[in-house]
Amino acid sequence: MSSDVGRPGGLARWLDQRVGWRGLMHEALDEPIPGGSRWAYVFGSGLLFVFVNQIVTGICLALYYVPSVDHAHTTVAYIQKEVWGGRFLRGLHSYGSSLMIVLLLLHLAQTFLYGAYKNRRELLWLVGCFLFLLVFGMSFTGYLLPWDRRAYFATAVGTNIVSEIPLVGNFVKTVLRGGPEMGTLTLSRFYVLHVFAIPALIIGAVAMHVFLFRRAGAAGRPVREEKGSELATEVFYPGQVFKDFVFGILLIIALGALALLWPVRLGPVANPADSTYVPRPEWYYLPAFQWLKYWHKGGLIIGIVVIPLLLFGALFGLPFLDRSPRRRPSERPVSVAGFFLVFAAVVFLGFQSGLEDRRDSAVRSKLQAQEKSEEEYSKAPFQPQEEGPMAGPVSASIAPALSPEQSKGALLFESEGCSACHGAGGRGGNGLVKLSGLGKRFTDSQLTGLLRKPLPKMVEGGMQPSELKAPDLAALVAYLRATMN
Amino acid sequence: MSDTLGGPPVGKTSAEARLLPTRRSFFAVLIGSISGVVGILMAVPVLRYLLYPVFRATGGVAWYSVGRADEFAGQGPFRKEVEVRRVDGWRALTSKRAVWVVRDGRNQLAVVSDVCPHLGCGVPWREDEGIFHCPCHHAKFGRNGALIGGPSPRSLDTLPVKVENGMLLVRYEVFRNLVSYKEVIG
Numbered sequence: 054m055s056s057d058v059g060r061p062g063g064l065a066r067w068l069d070q071r072v073g074w075r076g077l078m079h080e081a082l083d084e085p086i087p088g089g090s091r092w093a094y095v096f097g098s099g100l101l102f103v104f105v106n107q108i109v110t111g112i113c114l115a116l117y118y119v120p121s122v123d124h125a126h127t128t129v130a131y132i133q134k135e136v137w138g139g140r141f142l143r144g145l146h147s148y149g150s151s152l153m154i155v156l157l158l159l160h161l162a163q164t165f166l167y168g169a170y171k172n173r174r175e176l177l178w179l180v181g182c183f184l185f186l187l188v189f190g191m192s193f194t195g196y197l198l199p200w201d202r203r204a205y206f207a208t209a210v211g212t213n214i215v216s217e218i219p220l221v222g223n224f225v226k227t228v229l230r231g232g233p234e235m236g237t238l239t240l241s242r243f244y245v246l247h248v249f250a251i252p253a254l255i256i257g258a259v260a261m262h263v264f265l266f267r268r269a270g271a272a273g274r275p276v277r278e279e280k281g282s283e284l285a286t287e288v289f290y291p292g293q294v295f296k297d298f299v300f301g302i303l304l305i306i307a308l309g310a311l312a313l314l315w316p317v318r319l320g321p322v323a324n325p326a327d328s329t330y331v332p333r334p335e336w337y338y339l340p341a342f343q344w345l346k347y348w349h350k351g352g353l354i355i356g357i358v359v360i361p362l363l364l365f366g367a368l369f370g371l372p373f374l375d376r377s378p379r380r381r382p383s384e385r386p387v388s389v390a391g392f393f394l395v396f397a398a399v400v401f402l403g404f405q406s407g408l409e410d411r412r413d414s415a416v417r418s419k420l421q422a423q424e425k426s427e428e429e430y431s432k433a434p435f436q437p438q439e440e441g442p443m444a445g446p447v448s449a450s451i452a453p454a455l456s457p458e459q460s461k462g463a464l465l466f467e468s469e470g471c472s473a474c475h476g477a478g479g480r481g482g483n484g485l486v487k488l489s490g491l492g493k494r495f496t497d498s499q500l501t502g503l504l505r506k507p508l509p510k511m512v513e514g515g516m517q518p519s520e521l522k523a524p525d526l527a528a529l530v531a532y533l534r535a536t537m538n
Numbered sequence: 539m540s541d542t543l544g545g546p547p548v549g550k551t552s553a554e555a556r557l558l559p560t561r562r563s564f565f566a567v568l569i570g571s572i573s574g575v576v577g578i579l580m581a582v583p584v585l586r587y588l589l590y591p592v593f594r595a596t597g598g599v600a601w602y603s604v605g606r607a608d609e610f611a612g613q614g615p616f617r618k619e620v621e622v623r624r625v626d627g628w629r630a631l632t633s634k635r636a637v638w639v640v641r642d643g644r645n646q647l648a649v650v651s652d653v654c655p656h657l658g659c660g661v662p663w664r665e666d667e668g669i670f671h672c673p674c675h676h677a678k679f680g681r682n683g684a685l686i687g688g689p690s691p692r693s694l695d696t697l698p699v700k701v702e703n704g705m706l707l708v709r710y711e712v713f714r715n716l717v718s719y720k721e722v723i724g
Contacts (some may be wrong), residue, residue, distance in 0.1 A: 058552065109580075109584065113584060113587055113588070116587075117628065120651065124628070124629075127628050127629070128628050131627065131628035135590075135628070136585040136587055136590045137586040137587055137589075137590045138584070138590075139582075139585035139587060139590075140593070141583050142583060142584070142587055269598070291561060291562055291564075291565035291566075291569075294565070294569065295565055295568075298569050298572075298573075300579065302572065302576060303578070305576060379717075433546045435628075437625055437627075437628055437629050437630040438628060438629040438630065439629075439630050439632065440629050440630065440631050440632065441621075441623075441631050441632030441633050
């Protein structure tokens with residue numbers, strides 16, 4: 054037989070006898086679709102395309118990333134600002150995560166509206182719902198990894214929400230964080246979930262999803278039951294494969310264009326002491342963020358446990374609740390109306406969240422200032438992390454001796470959150486605003502005045518009027534003028 | 539009967555099915571070639587990203603102070619430590635490196651690295667023997683760092699120096715070991 058190998062088609066035959074690839078191709082490509090190929094069916098393949106993009110770009114990011122509080126932000130800045138193509142690849146990964154969510158919702162909506170969870174497809178649907186949760190888990194865990202302010206505070210709030218669940222909430226939060234506070238153990242846990250655990254589950258679940266899909270066969274167009282057997286079938290290849298392919302190419306072009314035209318940003322490093330930061334989650338978590346505003350105290354349990362459990366119960370249990378074989382939306386008005394109601398509510402909550410932020414001028418200006426500082430930090434040149442004997446904080450022998458009043462001021466500088474924006478000792482660094490020449494440029498009373506009533510430019514940068522008592526403010530001013538020259 | 543993409547479809551055969559072999563291979567070529575082009579386009583940023591450390595130009599030349607030039611009266615050698623800052627990927631590492639200030643053949647100040655050109659051990663000065671004597675494999679160098687004997691392929695490596703404002707400055711370099719010529723590797 055191996056004497057064939059030299060002849061045209063011989064190698065293909067040789068391989069087929071050993072691998073059986075022709076049978077596999079036949080299995081993969083000649084799946085019949087009742088009612089023929091459609092653009093509506095492209096979202097599942099689209100999700101796979103983007104998932105592959107996430108894997109490839111994710112592996113690239115992991116090449117330079119270090120999951121430790123000491124290095125995470127620096128390494129992401131290095132990827133973003135130094136490494137060739139780093140900002141682009143990080144952009145593909147970041148926009149890819151949003152695109153995953155969009156495609157997931159479209160895929161879900163299509164499957165739901167076509168009634169494609171019926172006729173022995175309960176497990177297929179359940180695995181799909183599980184994948185839905187996994188994808189949201191990926192975006193939640195991945196968001197923390199850059200360890201900039203936005204990432205840190207969004208995750209701090211996100212994990213705090215978990216602790217509101219009665220009985221187990223606090224325990225779950227502590228397990229997630231690896232302790233009561235967010236820290237380097239939190240980052241390690243999120244990294245392992247994001248890079249090892251959840252992707253492994255996703256790959257397994259996708260294999261099961263595709264297997265169950267092929268086993269049940271494509272559901273096809275929803276038509277009246279008696280007409281179902283009259284539908285002409287078309288096989289998967291080439292019609293559907295080509296549509297999926299075109300969609301995949303469009304997705305790649307869209308991702309590339311987003312990453313090039315609106316380069317992804319990195320904000321200054323997370324500073325847990327910054328109590329003035331206004332955290333906002335990524336767009337796909339805004340509805341949940343807004344939802345939590347409406348529930349307080351006694352009602353909280355309804356808002357964060359009962360209603361979400363009912364909704365997810367309805368989602369997961371859909372094929373068991375809606376068991377009639379009728380698939381056309383017009384034949385099952387209740388479930389379709391329920392679906393659109395929930396969808397409309399989610400969209401409304403998302404928009405409402407944005408609207409409230411825009412209406413509240415204090416929040417709006419703070420959010421704008423935060424975004425501006427992110428933009429500025431993204432533009433600033435990369436600073437390598439200094440290590441060795443010359444690095445680290447200014448040693449005690451160099452720092453000027455402080456009077457008791459100035460020492461009190463030094464403590465206030467920390468406790469009032471000044472160092473969050475100006476760095477330890479007002480030395481700036483890492484995108485923070487360095488304070489210098491304070492003793493030379495201002496008198497005590499001028500500096501006191503500025504702290505009580507900051508200039509518009511300072512307010513824009515996030516500075517807030519000080520509400521300290523007069524003696525405390527005097528101590529702070531004494532400290533500022535003595536040390537920041 | 540069988541084309542390269544598998545047999546004819548199962549299930550219903552329509553008029554279209556008879557056209558399939560050519561239509562199927564047309565799409566195979568179309569999808570294959572576009573995928574190839576897009577794949578190559580996508581590979582470019584990925585390859586640039588992966589190869590960045592290989593092609594990145596090394597950082598600018600820095601001079602480090604060894605001390606005041608007039609500090610080194612007499613023959614020496616004088617052991618000095620310089621704090622060398624090296625950019626190592628995303629971090630900059632400042633570490634102490636030892637150098638020897640010696641007098642070269644024309645009695646000018648010179649600075650030699652303490653790294654043995656044999657296998658990289660730090661070479662100490664032995665006052666009792668009046669030579670540099672490597673403790674690892676007994677390479678021996680004279681008072682000015684010139685090779686006297688032992689397994690080292692060359693003399694102790696001299697480093698570029700200059701005197702500015704009375705300060706002796708050195709450019710700290712690392713050389714390839716086990717070869718008879720000096721080749722800067724970092």
